[in-house]
Amino acid sequence: MNTETIIEQTRCWLSSVIIELNFCPFAKREFIKESISYEVSTAHGLEANLHELARALEHLDDHPEVETTLLIFAEAFTEFDDFVEMIDYADQLIDELGYRSTYQLAHFHPNYCFEGEAADDAANYTNRAPFPTLHLLREASLQNAIDKHPDTASIPDTNIKLARELGATKMQALLNQCCK
Numbered sequence: 313m314n315t316e317t318i319i320e321q322t323r324c325w326l327s328s329v330i331i332e333l334n335f336c337p338f339a340k341r342e343f344i345k346e347s348i349s350y351e352v353s354t355a356h357g358l359e360a361n362l363h364e365l366a367r368a369l370e371h372l373d374d375h376p377e378v379e380t381t382l383l384i385f386a387e388a389f390t391e392f393d394d395f396v397e398m399i400d401y402a403d404q405l406i407d408e409l410g411y412r413s414t415y416q417l418a419h420f421h422p423n424y425c426f427e428g429e430a431a432d433d434a435a436n437y438t439n440r441a442p443f444p445t446l447h448l449l450r451e452a453s454l455q456n457a458i459d460k461h462p463d464t465a466s467i468p469d470t471n472i473k474l475a476r477e478l479g480a481t482k483m484q485a486l487l488n489q490c491c492k
Contacts, residue, residue, distance in 0.1 A: 324490035437483035
């Protein structure tokens with residue numbers, strides 16, 4: 313699959329799931345402003361992809377007009393357990409590069425499953441995406457958005473409730489629609 317298709321499918325998911333269902337009340341503004349960078353890694357293996365993460369973080373440093381980055385793994389971490397392991401290394405890399413308190417990570421995966429939840433629980437779709445993806449967030453901007461939001465603590469529970477009301481079949485259909 314080519315890079316343009318991967319980005320197109322990710323943008324579709326962002327628009328039709330994350331924004332349309334309001335899973336992230338902060339995403340729409342950046343989507344409209346086109347201040348989201350979509351980086352596709354075609355690297356294989358943990359080390360090569362951690363280098364891609366380091367490059368994406370440096371790109372954010374060099375481009376203040378870019379608010380956030382979605383680092384999409386086209387070839388790696390197809391197994392959710394491998395992705396979870398990579399997240400631990402990614403967090404360590406943020407510390408090693410001195411980016412703690414500058415950037416933080418959110419993560420999405422086609423087979424995302426919250427610990428202790430059944431794989432078919434619709435709640436998992438709040439973190440499911442067409443491809444394994446790391447969301448690199450500017451911590452200062454995130455804090456600013458949180459400070460302006462009336463109740464950020466309720467966002468995860470609200471999202472889970474909505475996903476469960478819609479059901480796993482509907483949530484999977486929304487994801488599939490983007491992956492045509």
